[in-house]
Amino acid sequence: MFQPIANPSTQPVSPKFGDQDLIRRSASSITPAAKRQTEVAKLIDVSKCIGCKACQVACLEWNNLHEEVGVNVGVYDNPHDLTANTWTLMRYSEFENPASGNLEWLIRKDGCMHCEDPGCLKACPAPGAIVQYSNGIVDFVHENCIGCGYCVKGCPFNIPRISKVDQKAYKCTLCVDRVAVGQGPACQKACPTQAIVFGTKQQMKEWADKRITDLKSRGFTNAGLYDPPGVGGTHVMYVLHHNDQPQLYAGLAKDPKISPLVELWKGGTKYAGLALIGLTAAFGFVHHLVSGANRVSKEDEENAKRLAGGRGGRS
Amino acid sequence: MSSYEVAPGDKVQAGDPVVVTRYTAGARLNHWITAASLVLLALSGLALFHPSLYWLTGLFGGGPNTRMLHPWIGVVLFFSFIGLFFRFWRLNLWERTDNVWLSKIRDVLASKEESLPEVGKYNAGQKMVFWSMSLLIIVLISSGVVIWDQYFGPYFTVEQKRIAVLFHATAAIVAICVWIVHVYAAIWVRGTISAMTRGQVTGGWAWRHHRRWLKDLVTGNK
Numbered sequence: 028m029f030q031p032i033a034n035p036s037t038q039p040v041s042p043k044f045g046d047q048d049l050i051r052r053s054a055s056s057i058t059p060a061a062k063r064q065t066e067v068a069k070l071i072d073v074s075k076c077i078g079c080k081a082c083q084v085a086c087l088e089w090n091n092l093h094e095e096v097g098v099n100v101g102v103y104d105n106p107h108d109l110t111a112n113t114w115t116l117m118r119y120s121e122f123e124n125p126a127s128g129n130l131e132w133l134i135r136k137d138g139c140m141h142c143e144d145p146g147c148l149k150a151c152p153a154p155g156a157i158v159q160y161s162n163g164i165v166d167f168v169h170e171n172c173i174g175c176g177y178c179v180k181g182c183p184f185n186i187p188r189i190s191k192v193d194q195k196a197y198k199c200t201l202c203v204d205r206v207a208v209g210q211g212p213a214c215q216k217a218c219p220t221q222a223i224v225f226g227t228k229q230q231m232k233e234w235a236d237k238r239i240t241d242l243k244s245r246g247f248t249n250a251g252l253y254d255p256p257g258v259g260g261t262h263v264m265y266v267l268h269h270n271d272q273p274q275l276y277a278g279l280a281k282d283p284k285i286s287p288l289v290e291l292w293k294g295g296t297k298y299a300g301l302a303l304i305g306l307t308a309a310f311g312f313v314h315h316l317v318s319g320a321n322r323v324s325k326e327d328e329e330n331a332k333r334l335a336g337g338r339g340g341r342s
Numbered sequence: 343m344s345s346y347e348v349a350p351g352d353k354v355q356a357g358d359p360v361v362v363t364r365y366t367a368g369a370r371l372n373h374w375i376t377a378a379s380l381v382l383l384a385l386s387g388l389a390l391f392h393p394s395l396y397w398l399t400g401l402f403g404g405g406p407n408t409r410m411l412h413p414w415i416g417v418v419l420f421f422s423f424i425g426l427f428f429r430f431w432r433l434n435l436w437e438r439t440d441n442v443w444l445s446k447i448r449d450v451l452a453s454k455e456e457s458l459p460e461v462g463k464y465n466a467g468q469k470m471v472f473w474s475m476s477l478l479i480i481v482l483i484s485s486g487v488v489i490w491d492q493y494f495g496p497y498f499t500v501e502q503k504r505i506a507v508l509f510h511a512t513a514a515i516v517a518i519c520v521w522i523v524h525v526y527a528a529i530w531v532r533g534t535i536s537a538m539t540r541g542q543v544t545g546g547w548a549w550r551h552h553r554r555w556l557k558d559l560v561t562g563n564k
Contacts, residue, residue, distance in 0.1 A: 054393035152390040153405050173405035175390060176491035180504045189491055194406065288504040292511055297392055300515035307519040311526035314451065321453040321531045323546040328359045331545025334560055335360040 029224045029234055032211045042207035044160055051159040053151035064162040068228040069201065069212060071136050072238055072266040073276065074250070075222035078103065078117055078134040085217030086115045089202060111190035114138055114199040115214055118277035122269075127246070135265070135276040136214070136223070139186045139199035141165045143259030146285035147198075149293050150181025156196075163228065163262035164201045172196055181293075183258060183283035201262065231264060238266045257284030347462030347558045349433055354559050360545025362556065364463075364537040372425045373538055379419035384518050386412040391511060413490045420483045427476055433463045434473065440466035460553040471524045478517040485510040 043064075050059040087094060092112040097105060103119040115138035122131045145165045148157040156171035157178065167178075167187075174194035178187045187196045202212035210216070211225035224234060235252045242250035251270025254260050265279070273279040351366040365373070386408045389398035402408040439459045443450070443466040449457045450467070464472070488498050488506035498506070528534045533547040548556040 054396060056393075152393065152396065154393060154396055171405075173390075173399075173409045174491075175409045176489070176495065176503075177507070179491070180489075180500060180507055182500075185500055189495065194410075194492060286501075286504050288501075288508050292504075292508045296508065296511050296515070300511065301392060303515055304518050304522070307522045311522060311530070315526075315530055318452060323533050323544060323550050325546075327550040328544060328546030331360045331549040331556065332356070332358065334549065334556065335354050335356045335545055 029221055029226075032209075032216075032225065035208060035210055040208045043209065044162060044207055048161045049158050050161045051145070051148055052155050053148045053157040054154040060161045062161075064160070066163045066228040067201075067206060067226070067262060068163065068231040069141075069215060069223060069225050069263045070231040070235055070266065071263065072222045072224070072235075073133065073135055074238070074242055074247075074266060074268050075220045076117075076134045076136065077220055077222070078119060078132070079219060080105075080117050081217040081219060082136055082214035082223060083113070083115055083117060085213040086199070087112070089205070089213035090114065090200070109137065109186065109188055109198075111188045111192070111195075111197040114197065120275060120277050122275050131268075133268075133276050135279060137186075137277065139165065139201070139263065140184055140258070141199075141201055141262035142183075143261065144285065146181035146183050146258070146289060147178035147187055147196075148181070149285060150177040150289055152177055160203075162206070164203050164206065165262075166200050166203050167196055167198060169193075169195050169197075181285065181289050183280060183285055199263075228260075228262065235264065235266050242266070242268055253279070255280070255283050257282050346562065347433060347552075347555045348562050349429075349463060352463070352555075352559055354545070354556070360548075362543050362545055362548045362559065363541055364543050364548075365541045367541065369426075369429055370538055370541055372422060372429065376419060376422040376426055379415050379422060380517075380521060382415050383412065383419060384514070384521070386415065387514050388518075391514075410492070413486055413492075416483060416486050420479060423475070423479050430464075430472060431476075434469045436466075436469060437462075440469060443467075455550050460557075461551065461555070462558070463552055463555040465551070467523075467527065471520055471527075474520050475517065478513045478520070481509055481513040482517065485513065 048060045048064055049057060050063070051057075086092070092114070094106055094110065094112045097107065099105070100107070104116065106113055106116070109116050115136055118135050118137050120133045120135070122133050123129075124131050141163055142165065143163065145157070145159060148159060148165060151157045152175060153171050153173045156168055156173065157165065158168060159165045172195040174189055174196065176189050176196070178196050179185075179189065187198045189196055202210070205212060212223075215223040215225040224231065226234075232252065232254075239250045239252060247268040249271040250266070250268050253265035253267050253270060253273055265276075267273060267276065269275050273281055351363065351369070353363045355361045355363075385398050386402055388395045389402075389408055390396075390412070396405075399405045399408040402411050439461070442459045443461065446458055485506040487494055489503055489510060528538075531551065533543055537543050545556065548559075
């Protein structure tokens, strides 16, 4: 058993991190916090998940979210997808394992992965609408969000959702408010099987190693830790029994990285575009300096008069 | 050389100087609606294009308002430009003399009109502005719809939106450059702007820059 995080004291606690601990801020150039806080992480052990959805309920409860009553279409996923109110979602996949002949019920808790290299933040045009703290948490700051949906395009995991009510983007905060006072995220607190544990990223990797050794001893030779290097690693990690085939788990990306289209749009295009506009304007300016205005001469007017006058018979 | 280079409403009034009517009031109104929406689109679009220009959102009442207004202005521009397109497309058809004019672009830039072929209502440069704007506006409106999340978000995949946003940004940059060329040409070639403000140019201007148009106008008026 992983040592549970102690309950908080009843005395007020000041937050452990804040604006002084930012390492990235969307559409802004900031000096990253000189000293990084210890990186935190949430570890989701898919092999221990029983699919009870306590994490989903805890998320709604803690964050005071209200999901619409939906429609049952014959699958366990409820609601059918992440929404502006559902920041975490159990996704159920049935997998017939050809090696063992077993039917495996793979249940993955989907939600923001808190990437070390966050695509949402890179794509965001609004200063300070997305921030990354030095402990690895990526958070949306709603008063700065303009609702353009660029974060949706930037995210390699298809996580952010735009609210139909206030047109702002929402996703898991990793319970930034709980973590700031030494607590774990609400989903972790609620998990009855410790399929979700929370601690420093190092602790989580070590705990995952134990779990993977255990899984391997039970015949899951490809068990492993999902901490994809394409996005610099994540602060939400999975233990997967089939780490060689993450796509089995409701399409979890095999080697996620920020789309090259987004990199091009937010990289080269931005600078080349402004440079091209600048050069075009500069060309006009220089051309006018060098060759001056193109003026109509007296002869031109005389010629026109002769031409126009000719038809009227006055030349 | 065979086409008749006159649009409905163009006419010559003899006098000193000769006054030539180039654009009707309707065409001018249509042009300025397009122009105003294009400028507003460029400002609001650039605001979201580069962080250093985000302050431009202040002109539109903040970030969320900019995001909300930009696509609607785009719709205005699109329909307004359709009006311009149907007014102007015929005389913007490419002709063999346009290639000659283009091949002498050095003389054009050096204001050596005497060595250029006689030009109809539009020269090759103006035609290129017209056709590139037509094409770019089609790219902009169609990619713009794909990334108009508020109304069209559910109809497209994220990957389609990524492609659209890249096309949208690229086309917008080119359109802004074409717009700069258009505005600069109107300033550089003195006597041009009155065509779009009062609809008239002097006979000398028409003789110098669009002689075939002037000739067709004079002979056609007989």
